[in-house]
Amino acid sequence: MLRMPEFEVHQPTTAAEAVALKAELADALYVAGGTDLLPNLKHWLHEPRHLVSLASVSEMNGIQVRPDGSVTIGAATTLHAVATHDHVVAQLPGLAQAVGSIAGPQHRRMGTIGGNVMLDTRCLFYNQSLPWRQAVGYCLKKDGTWCHVIGSAKACVAAQSSDSVPMLAALSAQLCFVLPDGETQRIDLVDLYTKDGRFEQNHTVPEHALLTAIELPAPTEGHRSVYRKVRARGAVDFPQLSVAVAGGFLSDGTCTSLSVVIGAMLPFPKVLPGTDVAVGTSLPDEVIEALATRAAKQARPQAQIHGSPDWRRHVAGVETHRGLRDLRDRASSVV
Numbered sequence: 405m406l407r408m409p410e411f412e413v414h415q416p417t418t419a420a421e422a423v424a425l426k427a428e429l430a431d432a433l434y435v436a437g438g439t440d441l442l443p444n445l446k447h448w449l450h451e452p453r454h455l456v457s458l459a460s461v462s463e464m465n466g467i468q469v470r471p472d473g474s475v476t477i478g479a480a481t482t483l484h485a486v487a488t489h490d491h492v493v494a495q496l497p498g499l500a501q502a503v504g505s506i507a508g509p510q511h512r513r514m515g516t517i518g519g520n521v522m523l524d525t526r527c528l529f530y531n532q533s534l535p536w537r538q539a540v541g542y543c544l545k546k547d548g549t550w551c552h553v554i555g556s557a558k559a560c561v562a563a564q565s566s567d568s569v570p571m572l573a574a575l576s577a578q579l580c581f582v583l584p585d586g587e588t589q590r591i592d593l594v595d596l597y598t599k600d601g602r603f604e605q606n607h608t609v610p611e612h613a614l615l616t617a618i619e620l621p622a623p624t625e626g627h628r629s630v631y632r633k634v635r636a637r638g639a640v641d642f643p644q645l646s647v648a649v650a651g652g653f654l655s656d657g658t659c660t661s662l663s664v665v666i667g668a669m670l671p672f673p674k675v676l677p678g679t680d681v682a683v684g685t686s687l688p689d690e691v692i693e694a695l696a697t698r699a700a701k702q703a704r705p706q707a708q709i710h711g712s713p714d715w716r717r718h719v720a721g722v723e724t725h726r727g728l729r730d731l732r733d734r735a736s737s738v739v
């Protein structure tokens with residue numbers, strides 16, 4: 405049996421109260437659905453003395469769609485509610501695909517979109533039981549000094565592996581935080597993640613910052629989006645690599661904007677540069693080929709996730725190709 409460290413649970417009812425509690429209590433962590441945090445506690449990856457539960461903070465729950473099509477998703481909204489929301493399914497299909505591919509149905513009814521955005525990075529040498537990690541002498545991310553993946557004491561390259569994150573990045577999402585001093589902070593989602601995979605060093609926001617909402621701008625005219633997820637098992641599995649593509653299209657099929665984001669590769673989502681070559685075209689095969697080749701060249705997967713880095717790099721190109729073809733043909737599928 406895997407036992408958890410002992411902790412006390414606190415149940416604030418407002419975001420302000422939650423941040424104040426987190427800042428005031430020593431060794432406290434937020435818990436939303438607990439679908440990632442609680443397994444991690446069983447592995448003694450964190451040893452908090454207090455958990456500040458977000459389950460009763462009703463102001464952080466729900467999805468609001470404005471007349472112009474912009475959307476606010478409360479951070480404590482369940483993954484199931486996001487993936488099955490009428491507006492999301494009809495207008496932001498890539499987001500419904502990405503969130504609907506997370507874990508299994510039970511996890512999606514407990515797990516929240518905020519917990520997914522704030523998810524701890526993952527690594528084969530870290531997401532293991534305490535005796536397993538002890539046997540290899542721990543690692544730089546927790547209790548050790550050495551990264552077994554890159555063979556150095558300098559950096560942790562554990563992967564940001566949340567399925568919602570590459571798609572939210574492709575949709576230009578912004579994040580709203582409440583800080584301990586009562587101030588609010590709004591940042592682009594792509595600016596949240598650092599190059600350091602270590603817990604509490606992977607995010608750019610101040611310590612104790614509470615994610616309260618995710619803001620999505622009004623979709624571009626003729627919005628299309630597709631999420632491609634590669635995983636070892638067909639269900640209940642984290643991505644080995646993922647590609648989110650989103651773009652705007654005129655009625656004649658001319659592309660007016662394009663974004664490609666690769667996930668589960670580095671401690672941050674990788675935004676593919678140079679996608680503007682597609683603007684003004686109808687995504688002909690040669691443009692898709694060029695972007696897929698660039699994705700494979702720019703991909704830098706590490707051996708922190710199952711599947712060799714060379715194979716995952718190849719997959720980055722293949723899935724970018726498939727995603728762009730799906731986008732052009734308005735088809736959609738999750739691998």
Ligand SMILES: Cc1cc2nc3c(=O)[nH]c(=O)nc-3n(C[C@H](O)[C@H](O)[C@H](O)COP(=O)(O)OP(=O)(O)OC[C@H]3O[C@@H](n4cnc5c(N)ncnc54)[C@H](O)[C@@H]3O)c2cc1C
Pocket residue numbers: 433434435436437438439440441442443458479480483505506507508511514515516517518519520521522523524565566567568613614615616640641642643
């Ligand atoms: C078997 C299994 C399979 C899984 N498969 C996938 C998968 O395929 N894809 C995937 O993306 N995830 C997967 N997960 C992970 C997890 O289920 C999801 O990422 C889920 O969205 C986490 O949300 P949560 O509300 O449960 O977060 P929690 O576990 O409660 O919290 C996760 C982290 O976020 C922090 N946090 C939570 N909410 C906030 C907030 N509002 N502000 C600041 N910090 C916050 C917590 O302190 C914690 O560090 C899987 C988990 C399991 C157990």
Ligand code: SF4
Pocket residue numbers: 526527528529530543544545546550551552553554559560561562601708
């Ligand atoms: S990437 Fe290295 S330091 Fe980071 S969790 Fe994996 S082994 Fe540890």
